Amino acid sequence: MKKINIVLSLAAFVLCINSVSRCGEIPSHVSWTVVGAGPTGILAVGIILDNGVSPDKILWIDPDFSVGRMGKLYQEVPGNGTVRQYIALLEGCKAFGEVKSPAIDQLYTLHPDQAPLLKAIVDPFLDITNYFRTKVVALKDQMTGLTFHNDFWSIQTNTATVKSDYVVLATGAHPRIVRADGIPQIPVDEALDKASLASHVKPEDKVVVIGSGHSALLIVKHLTELSVSQIVNLYKKPIVYQVPMRRGIAWQEAGLKGEVATWAKTVLEVNPPANLTRVYNTPEALQTCLSQCTKVICATGFERNELPSINGDDSLYLNYDRSSGIIAPRCFGVGIAFPQQKTDPLGNVEHLVGLPYLRFDALIEALNEDL
Ligand SMILES: Cc1cc2nc3c(=O)[nH]c(=O)nc-3n(C[C@H](O)[C@H](O)[C@H](O)COP(=O)(O)OP(=O)(O)OC[C@H]3O[C@@H](n4cnc5c(N)ncnc54)[C@H](O)[C@@H]3O)c2cc1C
Numbered sequence: 001m002k003k004i005n006i007v008l009s010l011a012a013f014v015l016c017i018n019s020v021s022r023c024g025e026i027p028s029h030v031s032w033t034v035v036g037a038g039p040t041g042i043l044a045v046g047i048i049l050d051n052g053v054s055p056d057k058i059l060w061i062d063p064d065f066s067v068g069r070m071g072k073l074y075q076e077v078p079g080n081g082t083v084r085q086y087i088a089l090l091e092g093c094k095a096f097g098e099v100k101s102p103a104i105d106q107l108y109t110l111h112p113d114q115a116p117l118l119k120a121i122v123d124p125f126l127d128i129t130n131y132f133r134t135k136v137v138a139l140k141d142q143m144t145g146l147t148f149h150n151d152f153w154s155i156q157t158n159t160a161t162v163k164s165d166y167v168v169l170a171t172g173a174h175p176r177i178v179r180a181d182g183i184p185q186i187p188v189d190e191a192l193d194k195a196s197l198a199s200h201v202k203p204e205d206k207v208v209v210i211g212s213g214h215s216a217l218l219i220v221k222h223l224t225e226l227s228v229s230q231i232v233n234l235y236k237k238p239i240v241y242q243v244p245m246r247r248g249i250a251w252q253e254a255g256l257k258g259e260v261a262t263w264a265k266t267v268l269e270v271n272p273p274a275n276l277t278r279v280y281n282t283p284e285a286l287q288t289c290l291s292q293c294t295k296v297i298c299a300t301g302f303e304r305n306e307l308p309s310i311n312g313d314d315s316l317y318l319n320y321d322r323s324s325g326i327i328a329p330r331c332f333g334v335g336i337a338f339p340q341q342k343t344d345p346l347g348n349v350e351h352l353v354g355l356p357y358l359r360f361d362a363l364i365e366a367l368n369e370d371l
Contacts, residue, residue, distance in 0.1 A: 026137060029163040031057040033155050035143045036170035038068020039355055040335025042125050044168045045132050046093035047360050051367035058136040059162055061143055061155070065133060067125045068172050073189045075119040080214055080242075080258040084112040085356040086121045101127035115258030121355070143171075145308045148328060156308075166330045166366060173302035173336045178210060180296045188215060191297045194222045201295065206230040208289045210281065211299035212237050217268070218260045219297055224273045231273075232289050234281040239264055304337045324362040332363050 031053055034044045037060065045060055066072055086107060090096050096104075103123030110116055132138065145156030146167070153164045175188040186207075190196045192215060201207060205228045209220050212235035223231045241264075242255035256264055272278075279285050290296060310316045310328060320327040322341040327333045339351035340359050352359065 026139060026160050026162060027056065030059045030137065032166045032168065033059040033061065033153070033162065033164040034168045034170060035061050036068065036172055037062035037065045037129055038170060038172050038335065039070060039125055040358060041170035042128055042132070043093065043358065044170050044334055044360065044363065045136060046095045047363060048367065049095040050093055051364065053367070055135045056137060059164060060132065060136050060138045061141055061157060063140060063142050065129050065138065065140060067122050067129060070118055071122045071126060074192060075117065075122050077118050077192045078218065078259045079115055079118045079121065080256070080260065081115060081121070081354060081356055082112065083107060083110045083114050083116060083120070089355055090124060096128055099128050099131045103127050143308065147311050153331065168363065169307065169327065169331070169333045169337060170335045171305050171307060171337045173304050176298060176300050176303050178298040178300065180290050183290055183293060183296050186295055186297045188297060188299045191219045191222070194225070197222050198226050201226055201228050203227045204229050205295050206293045207295045207297065208232045208234060208293040209297045209299060210234045212239060213299065213301065214256055214260055216299035217256065217264055219299055220276065221260060221263050224276055229275065231276045232293065233276065233278045234286060234289055235278055236281045239269070241265070302336055326362055330366065334358065334360065
């Protein structure tokens with residue numbers, strides 16, 4: 001009997017460290033809840049801590065705590081951010097300074113202008129995540145319900161219901177897919193990794209890549225370096241490059257940068273390989289290309305991960321304020337799920353999703369009002 005009790009206590013302990021990191025009770029009411037532990041969620045928790053909110057009043061929810069999609073799928077992808085930008089991001093948050101991390105030390109050994117593989121920023125974020133999980137109330141779970149009632153938010157997960165004064169949704173997005181009946185599609189997440197893409201293609205393949213952003217052109221670049229018979233890039237928008245203006249400020253912030261920008265400028269636009277063509281994407285061009293290809297990769301952007309409706313109303317997510325990220329009273333959307341928009345002086349609208357360009361102004365304003 002004693003043995004069974006020991007086994008049961010051990011199992012309860014393991015369950016406890018698995019689901020709630022601080023290993024205490026989940027409070028019934030917190031000040032701030034951050035849903036999502038991708039890069040944006042990590043930054044949001046750091047900003048809330050920096051603004052003086054007590055860690056035991058911060059609830060942080062994620063089913064994995066492994067730096068979101070970037071941590072799970074894009075570690076080996078060449079990033080478009082520079083070491084200088086990542087260091088600025090880490091140094092911009094006081095709470096990150098508490099973390100002892102060999103991965104952060106490693107970042108400082110790289111050349112500031114280098115645009116490294118995303119692993120270079122994922123590893124520091126993972127160390128920060130593990131530290132924050134011991135500090136705030138971190139719940140390894142999925143948010144399944146969100147309602148606003150009597151002036152506070154009620155957040156449901158599979159295992160708990162918690163009231164919160166403020167909610168930050170940093171819940172991420174997944175790649176869009178296109179309908180291409182009968183033609184094998186290579187998932188964009190797998191195509192972004194060259195080694196994984198190599199396992200999907202054969203020398204006789206004719207591959208259509210749809211899209212003209214960073215992901216699409218990185219995949220086209222990978223394909224030109226692999227052995228495939230033909231590559232067709234279906235694009236809708238011209239290639240746009242980011243142009244640095246002065247430190248930290250860039251023209252066309254969402255434009256191509258890093259390794260992909262260099263390749264597009266020096267190879268794709270001036271001397272593309274003979275097996276690569278670029279075709280303007282119309283419904284007819286799409287049909288023709290699909291009828292002639294053997295594989296298709298859709299890299300046309302991301303769509304928000306599904307969220308529980310707020311008080312039964314989905315339209316609040318669609319109508320969030322594009323300049324501040326405000327979804328509803330004291331409810332903020334941040335990161336790739338709720339990209340903020342910026343209009344450049346020529347009137348072009350950009351979505352700001354790169355880490356250096358994320359804006360938390362509305363959150364910080366609310367934190368200052370709260371104190
Ligand atoms: C190929 C590629 C290269 C990129 N390169 C760069 C780069 O070099 N530099 C740069 O700055 N940016 C880059 N980006 C953009 C950047 O990676 C993304 O904008 C960023 O990773 C998105 O982070 P996020 O935290 O908003 O979302 P995600 O990383 O998607 O994280 C969302 C998290 O929320 C969790 N979640 C979702 N729903 C729930 C729920 N209901 N309950 C609880 N948790 C939930 C998920 O499990 C996940 O952990 C790149 C993106 C891609 C695709």
